[in-house]
Amino acid sequence: MSPGHPTDSSVSAAAPRETFVLNVGPQHPATHGVLRLKLTMDGEYVLHAEPVIGYAHRMHEKMGENRTYVQFLPNPSRIDYLSAMHYMHAYVCVVERALGIEVPPRAEYIRVITSELNRIASHLVWFGAFLLDLGAFTPLLYAFDDREKILDLLEAVTGSRLTYCYYRFGGLCNDVDEQFIEGTRAFVKHMRGRLGMYHKLVTENLILRKRLEGIGVISAELCRKYGATGPVLRGSGVPCDVRKLEPYSVYPEFEFDVPHFAEGDCMARYKVRMEEIAQSLRIIEQAIAKLPPGPVMAEKVPRVIKPPPGDYYFAVEAARGRFAIRLVSDGTEVPYRLKLRTPSFSNLALFGEAARGLLMQDALALLGSLDLVIPDVDR
């Protein structure tokens, strides 16, 4: 356990302590991008942490009001570039919901397969980056090695390594081939073995366990008050997953568990994500086995997308949590308002409260365990 914090009343009753403000970021190796933290420190203890965001604000919401529905298609994949597929999924789904388009089953299955592959890739990047935060460099390269295998698969289908623009209103832009199916099967097998290796190399490492267990505890209540979702909420013991709770696409047809751990510490969040990789592999396996034949594009998709006026909302489970789009349409070719609810934003919001009283080192471990993508926070 970490030693007593100076915020304890027993300590602060003594002479007033001298504090200083440590400015972490916008360029700092632990902030994974351009996040800035204003840490009020007492020695190495964080008394008060204030995230300062906006250094990667890219006007996605304004752009939504400036371009037609089709022109906005490349944008969602650039909000959270690590789970681009999920963001695309939310965007096409909200427009499909507005237009009332039925998507062919084959397209839905392929969407699930690619989304879950993307989720694994995203968790692998987090795994590497998180371990890098903790001072272990090697797992990063192992994770990127496995991630490249996913990228190869997705690149063959979508033509892009990172910012996929693969889903269309009513389906997909092109079908997958036999090679992709075979490659995915092989990958599932490969990844299962690698997961075992990760657990041996990293999860069971004593130093890692000591660094994560009991550190940065976030309660379920805190998550609720701040609207934190995804692995952060599940790491606090709430089995909340949009795929189960508000099922979309063909997720109800698959068997998978929602991993959740009640401890709420960094280790719980770590275990949730590692377990999610295994669950995603399960989903992929089932989806490939059940993949139906047929078209990948709905037949009745209007040439010009003009959803009827109204207010539509769609949420998906992205790699970082609940991503939702609120689309307000006025019946024209351009959205009237496109609100993006990004998971990292809410997950980061609770950092200030969760980091209070931690040592700086542990606070940065907590930050890493939240798995932030800064452009996702800033939009």
Add this chain to the structure above:
Amino acid sequence: MAEQQAKWLSCAEGGAGSEPGSLVRFARLEQLLDWGRANSLWPLTLGLACCAIEMMAAGAARFDLARFGAEVFRPSPRQADVMIVAGTVNWKMAGPIKTLYDQMLEPKWVIAFGNCAISGGPFVFPGQYAVVEGVDKLFPVDVHVPGCPPRPEALIEGILELEQKITGTRRWPRVKTA
């Protein structure tokens, strides 16, 4: 090897550092230093957005920037030689990134990695209020690497291109082809 070396030396002759009429000529020394600089480009750890992931991928096992001695990502601008601007710079970030550039010590170079860093990329539209339309508005850029995001190979090519800019010749020793 020797032939190439001679070629490399003759290429850079008359380049920077050797003024025709000056009594003292440090051309050889300059060339040696340039060779050292070109082969030891330590980038600044500066990931801004999507492109940063591809920058990380370039440093990872498959592409391995380390082959060219450029894998030593330094988190402190004092120790970095090249700033790879990987991602969108907005006006809120413009100040800090300019400070970072000023904090880097001479000789320093900048690679604008990705469309956003080159021109604002997909985020430029009439009436946009946030994005800096190209980091060359903030400081001089040596190499532009286009793409959205560019592939890791493109970053390697960008580094080689920068090496060529420093030494005046396309990489010595030559990159071995597989």
Add this chain to the structure above:
Amino acid sequence: MNELIEQLKSAYAVLVVPARADTQAAAVPAVVQPTDPERRGCHLEVTVTPAVVVDAAQVANRFGFAIDTITGIDWPEAGQMEVVYDFFHPQHRLHLVVRTRVPRDAPALPTIQDVFPGANWHERETHDFFGIKFIGHPDLTPLLLPEDADYHPLRKDFTNVSRSSN
């Protein structure tokens, strides 16, 4: 599930802004409207007056909702700005939307950040983008925009800020 919705409905039905003698304002009840989640993505839409958003948030809090997001929508023709509060339930398939409208020329309404501390950032962001003032909010300095920003880009009448490209 359905009974939870019924309970919510009855909880919101009593949300009424009391008539006040000094302003001659009549009592305004909250409008509760169930919606089709398959078509719209939410189960219950509650429209309230700005004065009772805090009470509306408290009801959501009592029912165990988590804050999803807060956003604004600009309606220049109506001379109004809409503020939309989204709440999701971590345990049930339940999505709640609370809507309120404020006049466009002086947009202000009370903050709910005492009920949901997470609303702090969402409200700051809404203030950034729309210029809607949240009364009682501790810090409304721009969050996503530069600290000195004095423009509200998601207003429909927003035009580009002049930016000297140095």
Add this chain to the structure above:
Amino acid sequence: MILPEPYRLIAYLVGALAFVGLNAAYLVWLERKVAARFQRRPGPTEVGPAGLLQPIADGLKLLGKQFVVWPHADRVLFRLAPAFVLAPALMCLAVIPFGHALCARDFNLGLLLVFAFGSVNVLAILLGGWASRNKYSVIAAARVVSQNVAYEIPMLLVVTTLLLTAGTMNLRELVQQQAGGVWNWNLVKVWVNPLMPVLFLIFYVCMLAETNRAPFDMAEAESELVAGAFTEYAGMGFGLFFMAEYANIVVGASVATVLFLGGWHSPVGVMPGTFWFLVKLYALVFSVMWVRWTFPRTQFYRLLNLSWKLLIPAGLGALLFTALILKLR
């Protein structure tokens, strides 16, 4: 044959500088190669054959880099710190016997000298961090001081325990006592003191901590403190800190070799002694690298707890136990 003193010292000065310089350069290269192998990538390959010219390119680059003393920094100390950090490591090498005749100064209190100068290293990092007037550097400097103070104690306890049985502080004599086969090396001399392997373990952990290597790399905790105490250093100033880190590892590994691994004595009886000394030395250095690229960093308070609550009591216990054995024997 041992050369007369003045020649030996001149040879030492030249030799030690070359040795430290080459070691620093090529241990960096080795580290990059080793790390690359652990991470399943080639590492430096393109700069010279197998990337062998890479350290030279780095060195030239660092030499040609601007060196600036910040207006708010302490001008004198900021410049002095890099020199302070390298010089003690050079001093330590003077008394280390690399071979039967390869010892610059055969000194009765050799071990004492090594530890005396070894501790100056901390002072230098403290100075560097303090003079930078950078918050990260100051935090790192404070960490380094408490870390090194904490680990100096168990290290000295271990060495004292060893000295009880050896009875000399002369490093050459220490090695000579271990002559005659592998079983005579201190590491495996369990019949003299059954705690020998434990002592070696404590010594090794302390060596990692003293040289600020992962998992105890608090001085340069990259993901937390940017570049720690060296954040504000550029060019050769930073290069010297870098060199000193490797020089300290070499010193630490040399002392471990002398104290526990039989110094220049060959386990099989072939090849000259110096060769075997270097083999043992680099095997230890390699293990240090192996640890670095495998483990995450520990927490700072856990690091101190390990020393104060485990290693120091263990060291004291070992000392008492050894004293008892010697008394009873």
